[in-house]
Amino acid sequence: MDDIRRRDFLEVFLSVRERLAAVIQRRVECAATTADLTQDTFLRLWERPGLLRGVSDLAGYFVTTGRNLAADHERRRRIAPFVAGVDHLEYVADNRPSAEDVILGRDELRRLQEIVNSLPPKCRQVFLLSRMEGLSYVEIGTKLGISPKTVFSHMVTALERLKAGM
Numbered sequence: 001m002d003d004i005r006r007r008d009f010l011e012v013f014l015s016v017r018e019r020l021a022a023v024i025q026r027r028v029e030c031a032a033t034t035a036d037l038t039q040d041t042f043l044r045l046w047e048r049p050g051l052l053r054g055v056s057d058l059a060g061y062f063v064t065t066g067r068n069l070a071a072d073h074e075r076r077r078r079i080a081p082f083v084a085g086v087d088h089l090e091y092v093a094d095n096r097p098s099a100e101d102v103i104l105g106r107d108e109l110r111r112l113q114e115i116v117n118s119l120p121p122k123c124r125q126v127f128l129l130s131r132m133e134g135l136s137y138v139e140i141g142t143k144l145g146i147s148p149k150t151v152f153s154h155m156v157t158a159l160e161r162l163k164a165g166m
Helices: 003-028 031-047 058-082 086-091 099-118 121-131 137-144 148-165
Strands: none
Touching (some): 031 058, 099 148, 121 148
């Protein structure tokens, strides 16, 4: 949206805000939720100006959007008691790795890369074709012009070095 349209948008929102809040309040019967949904209505339309193409009654569109958001909120609130443990979801532990785990993982990956890089060229090539590209020993042998038994020997060497280095 250009600056003029944004200013008009803001003026329309401010003029309809009380009516919008009243519509939402009747639906959700909670002042805090009403404030949140009023703000959500503004943000939804502010961040997606493409939704407003062809809208002739912006004030009405605000009210309709707010009413729909309130209805969605109420629908979710009615469904939530049937889902076990929903009340305590904000206390669920974050499953992302800690900063320490990320650093340790990067160090381990760096050490693994050094070991792979130190392998003899043919052994490294066999290992990467097997582990990175998922090729079978027969496919690797065909691709490199060596027997599957030689491929197996290279893999044993690579895995022994990786085990010793890690």
